[in-house]
Amino acid sequence: MSRSLIENGKTIPHHDLIPGARALRHEEIADAVAKTLHAQPIIDMHTHLYPPAFGTPVPNASGQTDAQGLLLWGLDELLTYHYLVAEVFRVVPSTKLPYETFWQMSKREQAEHIWKNLFVERTPLSEACRGVVTTLQQLGLDPADDLETLRGWFQEQNPNDYIDRVMEISNVQKITMTNAVFDSNERNRWLQNPAVGSDSRFSGVLRIDPILRNWPQAAEQMASWGYAVSAEINAETISEAKRFLGDWLDRTRSIYMAVSLPPDFRYPCDEGAISCAGERMIQEVVLPLCAEQGLPFAMMIGSSIGVNPALRDAGDMVGRADIMAVVNLCREFPDNKFFVTMLSRENQHELCVAARKFGNLMPFGVWWFLNNPSLMAEIETMRFELLGTSFIPQHSDARVLDQLIYKWHHSREVIEGVLCAQYEKLSRAGWSLQSVHIERDVRLLLRDNFTNFLGAPENQVE
Ligand code: RAT
Numbered sequence: 001m002s003r004s005l006i007e008n009g010k011t012i013p014h015h016d017l018i019p020g021a022r023a024l025r026h027e028e029i030a031d032a033v034a035k036t037l038h039a040q041p042i043i044d045m046h047t048h049l050y051p052p053a054f055g056t057p058v059p060n061a062s063g064q065t066d067a068q069g070l071l072l073w074g075l076d077e078l079l080t081y082h083y084l085v086a087e088v089f090r091v092v093p094s095t096k097l098p099y100e101t102f103w104q105m106s107k108r109e110q111a112e113h114i115w116k117n118l119f120v121e122r123t124p125l126s127e128a129c130r131g132v133v134t135t136l137q138q139l140g141l142d143p144a145d146d147l148e149t150l151r152g153w154f155q156e157q158n159p160n161d162y163i164d165r166v167m168e169i170s171n172v173q174k175i176t177m178t179n180a181v182f183d184s185n186e187r188n189r190w191l192q193n194p195a196v197g198s199d200s201r202f203s204g205v206l207r208i209d210p211i212l213r214n215w216p217q218a219a220e221q222m223a224s225w226g227y228a229v230s231a232e233i234n235a236e237t238i239s240e241a242k243r244f245l246g247d248w249l250d251r252t253r254s255i256y257m258a259v260s261l262p263p264d265f266r267y268p269c270d271e272g273a274i275s276c277a278g279e280r281m282i283q284e285v286v287l288p289l290c291a292e293q294g295l296p297f298a299m300m301i302g303s304s305i306g307v308n309p310a311l312r313d314a315g316d317m318v319g320r321a322d323i324m325a326v327v328n329l330c331r332e333f334p335d336n337k338f339f340v341t342m343l344s345r346e347n348q349h350e351l352c353v354a355a356r357k358f359g360n361l362m363p364f365g366v367w368w369f370l371n372n373p374s375l376m377a378e379i380e381t382m383r384f385e386l387l388g389t390s391f392i393p394q395h396s397d398a399r400v401l402d403q404l405i406y407k408w409h410h411s412r413e414v415i416e417g418v419l420c421a422q423y424e425k426l427s428r429a430g431w432s433l434q435s436v437h438i439e440r441d442v443r444l445l446l447r448d449n450f451t452n453f454l455g456a457p458e459n460q461v462e
């Protein structure tokens with residue numbers, strides 16, 4: 001029986017006494033979900049964005065440019081996003097414009113080529129093309145304007161203030177970087193200026209692909225940086241590899257460690273496979289260190305790097321991976337926490353089922369080639385059905401700052417539709433849905449499932 005209050009002879013139901021605690025009428029649900037999703041600040045748990053201290057190659061009115069700078073923003077960077085590079089080579093194939101000719105063009109020329117072929121001479125129907133259009137529209141620009149007019153607006157922006165503006169429009173509260181410790185450009189910036197990462201809008205994440213994907217090469221590099229490691233994995237290698245990762249976790253103040261793994265990643269490894277070195281590094285270095293420091297380990301599984309190397313960043317492929325690798329790791333390392341996203345559509349159902357078996361497994365994001373509204377709707381629906389609200393529905397994977405706008409705009413739209421459908425079914429089943437429930441759920445999905453999984457307060461995103 002719900003409690004109530006008698007006032008002026010009328011009974012006021014208990015839920016009317018608490019703001020937001022009244023059961024929503026069926027027709028009110030959609031509006032409440034839309035408003036709540038738009039009002040909830042997001043912590044974006046995986047991007048390739050950096051603070052201005054990492055330099056920016058983008059010319060603008062006031063700033064200094066740095067050709068190798070890591071902060072990408074603005075229209076020419078949006079247009080030359082690797083998703084669009086792949087698409088432009090579909091319509092102007094390499095037999096007409098050789099790959100090398102394209103790469104020798106300036107960024108401006110590449111952007112012009114893509115604008116002309118994908119936006120002027122064709123309708124920008126793909127998700128990545130529509131993303132540019134949404135971004136322009138949300139910035140208050142007219143996507144129908146010509147390229148030069150649009151460029152003029154971007155040239156007036158100051159990158160530091162522009163970060164604030166983009167975060168405000170996308171309602172992103174915190175951006176998580178990908179700090180690729182084996183990338184010499186990035187590495188040197190951290191070494192030259194230890195404060196390079198201390199921008200409160202950003203958090204660090206240590207990305208360690210070569211250690212697991214190509215140990216002999218990683219070992220050679222680490223040895224040249226003064227760590228006594230060798231291709232052979234012995235006690236000294238293990239302790240020195242830990243020292244290396246510990247130094248970089250401290251330097252980058254990383255909130256988790258991350259790797260992208262190929263579709264043929266197996267755990268335990270296939271006998272004799274080169275990746276068996278990777279297995280030992282996971283078992284004896286990465287997971288013990290993560291457990292000691294209370295840090296989750298993020299595995300992004302299913303990318304085959306460079307199936308068409310001439311396309312550079314656009315040349316990677318998707319492949320179906322083996323969920324049992326995830327299952328075996330979660331079972332063997334109960335003191336570790338795993339964020340996992342998988343690239344192939346075929347792996348999505350089994351990833352949900354695996355997450356039902358292991359509380360130390362947090363599925364996250366709808367990654368890369370899956371990040372299209374149709375696939376996202378399917379995947380998020382399945383996750384709600386199998387996991388309730390205990391997953392992280394999305395990360396942006398933005399490589400260009402401005403992409404935060406469209407990636408989150410499009411993702412929110414899909415999450416909104418899926419969540420509404422779930423709530424409507426629940427309400428029809430007799431559940432008294434209140435706006436406080438929606439607020440609580442949305443906060444978990446867009447922020448707190450991530451921060452709660454990070455756990456210990458010292459690892460929390462401030
Ligand atoms: O989505 C992408 O931009 C990919 O190229 C990769 O960056 C991927 O997200 C990764 O982090 O490896």
Ligand code: ZN
Pocket residue numbers: 046047048397
């Ligand atoms: Zn990424």
